[in-house]
Amino acid sequence: MLHLPVLKADERKHSMDTDKGEKVDLTDAIFQLEKEGEWIVQRVPEPYIELDTKYGRKKKIPIEHTWHHKSCGQCGHIPGYSASIFWLNREFGLDYHDPTNQTSCTAWNYYASATSNPEAQAAVAIRNFASAYEVGYFPLIHCGTSFGHYKEVRHALVHQPELRRKVKAIMEKLGKPFVIPEEIVHYSEWVLAMKDRIAERQQLDMSMITATVHPACHYHKLIEDDAIYDSEIYGAQRTAIISGTLKALGINVADYSTWFDCCGFGFRHILVSRDFSRSFSVQRKIGVMIEEANPDVTVTHDTGCVTTLDQSQFAGKAHDKKVGLPVMSDSQMAALAMGAHPYKVLQLHWHNTDNKAFLEKLGIDHEKKWSEFQHEIQKIKDGKNEYMSWEDAK
Amino acid sequence: MMALDLSQNKYSDVSMEEKDRLFAEAKADERWEHVLYGCYECGICVAACPSARFYDFSPRVIAQAVAREDTDLIYTLMADSIWDCSQCFSCDRCPRKNSPGQIITILREVSVKNGLKSAKEALQGYGRIIYKIMLTGTQVSPDMLQPDAFPDWGTHVYEIAENLDDWRKALPPETLHTTETSWVIDDKTIIELYLIWHMTGVMDLISGVDEGLYDIIVDVMEERLEEAGYDDVTFD
Ligand code: SF4
Ligand code: SF4
Numbered sequence: 001m002l003h004l005p006v007l008k009a010d011e012r013k014h015s016m017d018t019d020k021g022e023k024v025d026l027t028d029a030i031f032q033l034e035k036e037g038e039w040i041v042q043r044v045p046e047p048y049i050e051l052d053t054k055y056g057r058k059k060k061i062p063i064e065h066t067w068h069h070k071s072c073g074q075c076g077h078i079p080g081y082s083a084s085i086f087w088l089n090r091e092f093g094l095d096y097h098d099p100t101n102q103t104s105c106t107a108w109n110y111y112a113s114a115t116s117n118p119e120a121q122a123a124v125a126i127r128n129f130a131s132a133y134e135v136g137y138f139p140l141i142h143c144g145t146s147f148g149h150y151k152e153v154r155h156a157l158v159h160q161p162e163l164r165r166k167v168k169a170i171m172e173k174l175g176k177p178f179v180i181p182e183e184i185v186h187y188s189e190w191v192l193a194m195k196d197r198i199a200e201r202q203q204l205d206m207s208m209i210t211a212t213v214h215p216a217c218h219y220h221k222l223i224e225d226d227a228i229y230d231s232e233i234y235g236a237q238r239t240a241i242i243s244g245t246l247k248a249l250g251i252n253v254a255d256y257s258t259w260f261d262c263c264g265f266g267f268r269h270i271l272v273s274r275d276f277s278r279s280f281s282v283q284r285k286i287g288v289m290i291e292e293a294n295p296d297v298t299v300t301h302d303t304g305c306v307t308t309l310d311q312s313q314f315a316g317k318a319h320d321k322k323v324g325l326p327v328m329s330d331s332q333m334a335a336l337a338m339g340a341h342p343y344k345v346l347q348l349h350w351h352n353t354d355n356k357a358f359l360e361k362l363g364i365d366h367e368k369k370w371s372e373f374q375h376e377i378q379k380i381k382d383g384k385n386e387y388m389s390w391e392d393a394k
Numbered sequence: 395m396m397a398l399d400l401s402q403n404k405y406s407d408v409s410m411e412e413k414d415r416l417f418a419e420a421k422a423d424e425r426w427e428h429v430l431y432g433c434y435e436c437g438i439c440v441a442a443c444p445s446a447r448f449y450d451f452s453p454r455v456i457a458q459a460v461a462r463e464d465t466d467l468i469y470t471l472m473a474d475s476i477w478d479c480s481q482c483f484s485c486d487r488c489p490r491k492n493s494p495g496q497i498i499t500i501l502r503e504v505s506v507k508n509g510l511k512s513a514k515e516a517l518q519g520y521g522r523i524i525y526k527i528m529l530t531g532t533q534v535s536p537d538m539l540q541p542d543a544f545p546d547w548g549t550h551v552y553e554i555a556e557n558l559d560d561w562r563k564a565l566p567p568e569t570l571h572t573t574e575t576s577w578v579i580d581d582k583t584i585i586e587l588y589l590i591w592h593m594t595g596v597m598d599l600i601s602g603v604d605e606g607l608y609d610i611i612v613d614v615m616e617e618r619l620e621e622a623g624y625d626d627v628t629f630d
Contacts, residue, residue: 072533076532113524
């Protein structure tokens with residue numbers, strides 16, 4: 001494979017293309033449809049922080065009063081990912097809601113099997129949005145695919161009156177309001193918006209860490225105008241998400257030549273054709289990162305990406321491929337920086353690739369931390385505790 | 395890598411009328427005019443495409459075929475190629491503003507709706523996922539992490555499966571102590587999801603590709619809907 005010399009995040013000399021590109025700013029259309037009585041627009045609650053999108057539109061990122069639209073893959077298979085998002089909210093004392101009337105967005109299934117259709121997909125999205133609106137909290141979307149898919153749904157609902165009519169009729173039958181959020185916000189945008197506050201509370205020096213970043217395809221390729229960009233990060237030629245957060249934590253963000261490539265997840269492939277996912281992930285992502293940047297960790301912000309990049313390395317080892325790179329989410333990295341427990345909060349035992357060397361480099365005694373976690377497990381086994389609480393996780 | 399055979403009239407057992415009809419169905423989709431504007435045949439989509447690196451697969455060929463309305467070739471691609479796509483939408487950087495990935499989404503939907511053999515084959519082994527999402531409201535769940543399902547993920551899956559109950563209880567968010575769903579979901583929410591599947595014709599799609607799965611899902615749903623007081627779940 002051909003390798004190009006690569007520049008780091010802050011070595012690009014470009015600026016944001018504010019007057020180029022086809023802009024997809026739905027703000028006016030969304031509010032106009034509200035005026036016409038088509039739906040209710042749920043406003044971003046105060047306080048919010050404004051971040052730049054690809055062509056310069058300011059996107060409002062709510063700080064609190066957020067309704068956590070969880071990810072099935074995160075909560076199910078890498079639950080420290082979600083736990084870290086909640087932990088960060090709690091550390092800052094922010095008001096949030098973790099609902100039990102939320103369903104998956106069902107987009108994973110849709111992209112994998114096509115056993116759904118636009119009406120069903122839009123109705124699932126709006127049912128979730130309505131549930132957030134009913135309790136007065138604003139949706140914060142944990143999954144990159146849910147985020148990209150909901151942006152597509154919103155775009156389709158604005159442009160397709162027939163689809164709106166059908167979804168409206170379904171919501172009426174369910175007895176739910178037809179609500180569209182003013183912004184579709186991904187949790188990693190919230191983490192980026194909070195980066196300075198996170199850095200202020202940082203307990204762990206991370207300046208000796210080199211990290212590569214993998215941005216989720218469905219974050220920055222679907223409705224690309226809506227992703228966050230920053231002239232200070234890759235000269236705004238790439239999304240600033242994750243990279244901006246890691247730089248604020250003092251981490252050296254290293255570049256590699258297959259940054260734009262997908263992780264290999266493939267939706268159906270990770271479930272029923274994993275030979276593709278394994279090969280792509282190991283050969284086009286992990287192997288290239290190691291060869292070109294030799295990082296201590298790779299950081300991403302989506303369910304499928306953490307899963308594929310992490311789990312695929314086991315088979316890569318058997319084939320003598322360059323593997324052994326820990327994979328984490330930006331929420332886990334931010335929580336770790338602020339002193340979260342690697343097993344009680346980050347739940348790193350659910351990850352596959354060995355991350356002990358990474359923890360040691362940060363000066364974390366992982367054996368001690370693991371025994372602290374085991375102590376909590378013992379309390380559960382002995383019936384002393386039914387569950388490990390947030391208090392126990394301190 | 396299996397070579398993709400695109401020879402003319404490869405599926406001669408299927409009439410041209412049928413091939414035309416299937417394409418007309420795709421073209422009638424409301425999204426069609428936003429996903430295909432033409433095609434420069436430049437191949438930029440191929441350069442960005444992960445599936446093109448590992449399969450004999452090309453979003454350019456698919457965009458070319460649909461832009462030229464070559465219904466014979468489109469049928470062959472629906473039969474032999476579209477399920478290789480990763481649905482990553484890297485091809486959305488098309489200079490003609492096409493979305494080959496979304497063209498594929500629509501072609502897949504048409505394949506499923508019409509119960510094409512290729513769709514049935516592609517969905518083999520996928521039933522448990524559809525079952526999970528349709529009946530529980532979360533697509534994947536902790537108890538799916540079983541060594542026989544993920545042998546290539548190594549010994550760590552054994553460890554998770556062995557410790558699943560305790561490890562789930564050792565999660566601080568109160569909603570995550572579940573094993574059969576990824577988080578706690580209210581019964582009412584699941585009922586609402588069933589109603590959506592019924593009202594939007596998704597149940598009919600399932601029956602077209604996997605009748606056995608359809609029967610199981612309907613059995614479970616009907617019982618729960620009846621319990622919740624919905625006797626008639628037919629909607630217009
Ligand atoms: S679909 Fe777009 S990127 Fe692909 S060949 Fe056609 S014009 Fe080029
Ligand atoms: S969506 Fe499909 S065709 Fe497009 S780049 Fe991804 S794998 Fe290739």
